[in-house]
Amino acid sequence: MAEDRPMPNAALRTLFLAIEEVMGKNGTNAILNLSGLREYIDNYPPNNLDQDVKFSEYGIAQQAIEDFYGKRGARAILQQIGRATFRYGLNEQPAILGVAGLALRLLPARTRMKLILGRLAEADTKTVNQPAHVEEEDDAFIFVVEACPCAFRERKEKGVCCFTTVGALQEGLKWATGNHYRVHETTCINAGDDACRYHIEKEPEG
Template sequence: MTSIPRLGHRCSNQYARLILQSLIEVAGENGMRAVCRLAGLAALIDDLPPENEAREFDHSDLAAIFQTLNEIFGSHGSRSLAFKAGQMTVVSMLETYGANFEVGGQPQPEIPMDEKVDKGLEGVRFMLHQVSDQQVDLMHDETSGAWWVKVRDCPICQGRESAEPVCAFTEGMLDQAVFQFSGGSKFQVREMDCIAAGGDACRFLVQIPKPENPPFTV
């Protein structure tokens, strides 16, 4: 496996733990044991990061895990697993952090849909800023009705190289956030630019699905 450089970006032990628990759930313990072993992180499955907020888990280790996931399960298989893990991680984050960060996933039917989606994406942005060195910016294009999510210092693709975007995990996180906050509506979430594919940041498009662009399903 190609070595992932360490750039000094980290996330909290608790956040890394939630990600790993989600990956174990979707890929199986034996599958993730193989992933971590090939990624040079064999001890992780039996010794998950502690449940604390110290930022001690290096982004490069997460990138190595997702790169190895791709090598073992292939592009399509790893994308499906990463997407599902991203969805599960948002659910776990809202359960773990929602009250502390004053965000939650309860739908509010009396407010407009745009505001619901704004709240869901802002909740993810706020939580990621609290638990990692990622920098997340949001923009709502009222003309097209779409949202853009820009992620810098992304832990999923740090140091990786690919001909196409690889951050299906983040797509899953955004998908689950807008699903929960919108009251169960499905949106199209697609990574349009990726650092691994040569972009200066990872950029995700969130919009109401059209017939020619259905939401990602697994």
């Protein structure tokens, strides 16, 4: 198993707030109980960038949601939670998203996509302790995450599982462009790959 990594308090706090938005207070308490994170019940990490919490905690909270709803049912819920993490990040601690001062007005959608993805990757790398970068193909951007909490998710079946990141990327792109884009995780550290890769189509959906 990968070596654990510290991450900012605000990142885990934002995940818990997002879980609460989607699953309610009781649902969140059930998840914290299930995942062995009882210390956080009514006691979320503070809203700051100190790195007192761990990737493993972020990962096992996500896994508890998958175990709670089942693999199929959890997918949409995790994606919804991911969308909410972007919104809470934006309101509570924009530094973890790197979007402060991002000027998007009058720019074409594709440029906006490139800028927001670049900022997210930079903030992941510098602030969240999660090395990430963006690659570009003809029809898609590839968001590459080289260290992910999914390394600490114990799953019976291996496979792509980072649906919260899919949701967060979709919400970030929507915020930056007003459009909905198709995002798919194509490789995943949980499945034994070297990185989690997200394929983002340049053409908006619909």
